[in-house]
Amino acid sequence: MKKIxxxxxxxKLDEVREALSEVGITGLTVTEVKGFGRQKGHTELYRGAEYxxxxxxxxxxxxxxxxxxxxxxxxxxIKAARTGKIGDGKIFVMPVEQVVRLRTGETDEAAI
Numbered sequence: 497m498k499k500i501x502x503x504x505x506x507x508k509l510d511e512v513r514e515a516l517s518e519v520g521i522t523g524l525t526v527t528e529v530k531g532f533g534r535q536k537g538h539t540e541l542y543r544g545a546e547y548x549x550x551x552x553x554x555x556x557x558x559x560x561x562x563x564x565x566x567x568x569x570x571x572x573x574i575k576a577a578r579t580g581k582i583g584d585g586k587i588f589v590m591p592v593e594q595v596v597r598l599r600t601g602e603t604d605e606a607a608i
Contacts, residue, residue, distance in 0.1 A: 497595065500558070501556055524558065526557055552583065560592055
């Protein structure tokens with residue numbers, strides 16, 4: 497099993513969710529986060545005053561899936577989230593040792 501964490505632009509969330517649904521992903525967790533990478537934030541003008549926005553709003557999408565779906569899921573996220581501009585985000589793929597469904601006690605693949 498693998499855990500995929502994708503940090504994406506907020507307006508791409510619906511497209512990513514739909515793309516993952518099309519490849520058979522039935523559940524995901526979404527978190528609103530802030531951060532920066534190479535783009536290093538930007539300056540904005542508010543009521544005549546200029547200020548620096550260091551941390552930009554992003555969305556983290558987390559899914560845990562079987563090894564057989566990793567390639568399809570990452571491709572779906574890439575196609576749905578890519579704009580071609582700086583700040584599109586990143587995808588992290590990590591191994592998962594164990595999953596337990598709290599309600600039933602099912603473990604591993606049965607619990608996904």
